[in-house]
Amino acid sequence: MSFQQILSEVFGYAQFRGPQQAIIEHVGAGGDALVLMPTGGGKSLCYQIPAIARHQAGHGVTIVISPLIALMHDQVGALHEAGVSAAFLNSTLSGEEAYQVEQRLMRGEITLLYAAPERITTPRFLAQLDSLFERGCLSLFAIDEAHCVSQWGHDFRPEYRALTVLHERFAGVPRMALTATADDLTRADILERLQLEDARAFVSSFDRPNIRYSIVEKRDSTQQLLRFIEREHEGEAGIVYCQSRRKVEDIAQTLVDAGIKALPYHAGFDPKVRQTHQDRFLREEGIVMVATIAFGMGIDKPDVRFVAHLDMPKNIEGYYQETGRAGRDGLPAEAWMGYGLQDVVNQRRMIDESPAGEEFKQVMRGKLDALLGLAEATDCRRVRLLTYFGETSQACGNCDNCLHPPAVWDGTDAARKLLSTIYRIQQMSGISFGAGHLMDIVRGKTTEKVTQHAHERLSTFGIGANFTELQLRGVLRQLIAMGAVAVDAQAFNTLQLTEQSRAVLKGEVAVQLRESVSAPTERKSKRSTRLSTVVKAPINLDSEGLMRYSALKAWRAEIAKEHNLPAYVIFHDATLAAIAQRAPQSLDDLQGISGIGAKKLEAYAQEVLRVVALD
Numbered sequence: 001m002s003f004q005q006i007l008s009e010v011f012g013y014a015q016f017r018g019p020q021q022a023i024i025e026h027v028g029a030g031g032d033a034l035v036l037m038p039t040g041g042g043k044s045l046c047y048q049i050p051a052i053a054r055h056q057a058g059h060g061v062t063i064v065i066s067p068l069i070a071l072m073h074d075q076v077g078a079l080h081e082a083g084v085s086a087a088f089l090n091s092t093l094s095g096e097e098a099y100q101v102e103q104r105l106m107r108g109e110i111t112l113l114y115a116a117p118e119r120i121t122t123p124r125f126l127a128q129l130d131s132l133f134e135r136g137c138l139s140l141f142a143i144d145e146a147h148c149v150s151q152w153g154h155d156f157r158p159e160y161r162a163l164t165v166l167h168e169r170f171a172g173v174p175r176m177a178l179t180a181t182a183d184d185l186t187r188a189d190i191l192e193r194l195q196l197e198d199a200r201a202f203v204s205s206f207d208r209p210n211i212r213y214s215i216v217e218k219r220d221s222t223q224q225l226l227r228f229i230e231r232e233h234e235g236e237a238g239i240v241y242c243q244s245r246r247k248v249e250d251i252a253q254t255l256v257d258a259g260i261k262a263l264p265y266h267a268g269f270d271p272k273v274r275q276t277h278q279d280r281f282l283r284e285e286g287i288v289m290v291a292t293i294a295f296g297m298g299i300d301k302p303d304v305r306f307v308a309h310l311d312m313p314k315n316i317e318g319y320y321q322e323t324g325r326a327g328r329d330g331l332p333a334e335a336w337m338g339y340g341l342q343d344v345v346n347q348r349r350m351i352d353e354s355p356a357g358e359e360f361k362q363v364m365r366g367k368l369d370a371l372l373g374l375a376e377a378t379d380c381r382r383v384r385l386l387t388y389f390g391e392t393s394q395a396c397g398n399c400d401n402c403l404h405p406p407a408v409w410d411g412t413d414a415a416r417k418l419l420s421t422i423y424r425i426q427q428m429s430g431i432s433f434g435a436g437h438l439m440d441i442v443r444g445k446t447t448e449k450v451t452q453h454a455h456e457r458l459s460t461f462g463i464g465a466n467f468t469e470l471q472l473r474g475v476l477r478q479l480i481a482m483g484a485v486a487v488d489a490q491a492f493n494t495l496q497l498t499e500q501s502r503a504v505l506k507g508e509v510a511v512q513l514r515e516s517v518s519a520p521t522e523r524k525s526k527r528s529t530r531l532s533t534v535v536k537a538p539i540n541l542d543s544e545g546l547m548r549y550s551a552l553k554a555w556r557a558e559i560a561k562e563h564n565l566p567a568y569v570i571f572h573d574a575t576l577a578a579i580a581q582r583a584p585q586s587l588d589d590l591q592g593i594s595g596i597g598a599k600k601l602e603a604y605a606q607e608v609l610r611v612v613a614l615d
């Protein structure tokens with residue numbers, strides 16, 4: 001079969017997306033490749049189609065190297081549904097099951113074999129690969145999540161370093177590395193570490209046009225999150241990222257108390273609990289996963305409608321990778337982040353206190369600054385994000401700043417007042433103080449602490465009385481973000497001037513701030529919204545169409561349960577909606593609906609027709 005035939009007959013898709021075709025042709029012909037594509041871009045097909053074509057042509061098995069043992073079962077299950085012979089080898093298999101897989105592997109029956117890097121580099125597995133290699137039955141190595149090889153990436157896995165063995169031991173077997181993490185440093189590191197310098201690089205646009213980005217100033221972030229979910233994403237699947245395990249558990253509980261189906265996930269839970277929660281997220285509809293960044297890599301659930309950050313990530317790569325988990329199906333999705341002074345302080349502190357070397361810290365600070373720039377931006381977020389990944393673009397019309405251009409005010413005067421107060425406190429008392437005390441002085445509040453240190457005698461006491469605390473907080477946050485104020489983590493987060501302070505004090509650098517948004521309004525009452533919940537379909541359907549759609553969903557849930565697979569592995573929502581709209585009465589009517597390959601047509605057409613007839 002040609003690549004195009006495999007695409008339509010096996011996977012049921014009419015057209016290649018973006019650079020898929022070029023990649024597939026290159027790798028299918030035995031070339032090495034580095035594939036950089038955003039999450040949801042369609043990386044899997046880039047190795048699955050060459051794997052199928054090369055297996056048919058007698059080149060043998062494709063080994064897919066992936067760090068995600070917990071997801072291999074579903075990945076392989078999805079291929080089975082499409083009629084592709086695939087298997088995985090990992091610690092979840094019994095000795096007997098693993099032996100069976102090895103036998104099938106050696107007999108050449110497997111098209112795609114998934115394994116983790118630790119497994120690949122065991123003497124036993126290497127010996128099996130040797131034997132396949134000698135017989136010319138080793139077709140391709142696909143190294144998924146290839147950024148794990150780099151310490152600059154955010155998921156460094158030392159085991160990935162051992163993958164150089166592939167190149168050395170199996171010279172001539174094509175290799176492709178795939179990742180959604182793209183900054184130059186990581187990219188160069190991947191090429192060097194995996195010795196892919198001569199591979200052809202395929203770099204897609206990193207734009208995810210269906211994701212709407214918004215970054216809001218934190219007030220009461222839990223309430224803000226609740227409002228966001230209840231207003232915009234009721235009943236929909238989403239991920240909420242928090243920094244600490246403790247916070248994950250608290251927020252999950254808060255959501256549950258508010259009637260939202262939420263589950264917690266972090267590395268501190270027993271592996272069984274983690275697996276159960278992950279499975280429920282993948283298999284049930286409308287679950288909100290509250291998690292640390294331990295959750296999400298490789299999660300290919302296509303209908304995650306939002307990703308919310310309650311704490312700021314470390315850098316733009318992390319932010320982009322995490323938010324990229326929303327809307328893989330191409331339907332509208334949202335990336336929402338709450339951001340505040342404390343985030344800036346925490347992230348700076350984590351870098352300062354880390355045991356890493358100074359060079360590494362410098363890189364990390366640079367990356368953090370880029371993210372702070374994004375958070376403080378008053379212009380298009382997407383332009384900023386894409387610029388970071390080396391792409392030029394126009395204002396997108398689908399981010400908070402484009403949709404509701406923020407009013408900007410000049411915070412330079414307030415900034416100078418804050419800075420000169422920090423300077424004067426230091427001069428008078430010989431020690432530094434934290435943000436709260438600083439703002440009290442600038443706003444002229446006579447607190448106990450102010451009196452105790454006689455700070456009402458400072459010449460700057462009360463010079464910023466015309467500013468609200470919120471405004472000053474915003475200014476201070478931006479000063480810290482731009483490095484004009486340093487936070488000393490070793491000394492109770494006290495504030496100090498830096499080299500950069502002078503330029504602001506002299507008025508050489510302007511401080512532009514977004515006008516604070518109006519006060520938060522009341523949440524919708526829980527009960528009224530719960531009652532009004534209706535089926536949401538990804539396309540506009542009439543009432544009959546909606547009935548067919550919900551019947552199809554119910555049917556799909558049964559099948560998914562029977563097969564122990566997530567529902568989307570059977571059919572995507574978009575496929576079900578297309579079926580519901582077309583109201584097919586015969587097999588012919590089902591032809592050409594995206595997402596129905598030959599195997600699925602054969603397996604499910606009759607039942608789908610029956611369900612659609614609403615008998």
Ligand code: ADP
Nearest residue numbers: 013015016017039040041042043044045300302
């Ligand atoms: P990635 O691994 O890059 O994040 P996936 O390989 O999971 O992305 O693909 C994202 C979604 O897009 C999947 O649900 C996949 O079935 C779908 N997809 C990929 N390629 C195509 C295509 N050519 N046409 C239609 N859908 C596609």
Ligand code: ZN
Nearest residue numbers: 380396399402
């Ligand atoms: Zn925009």
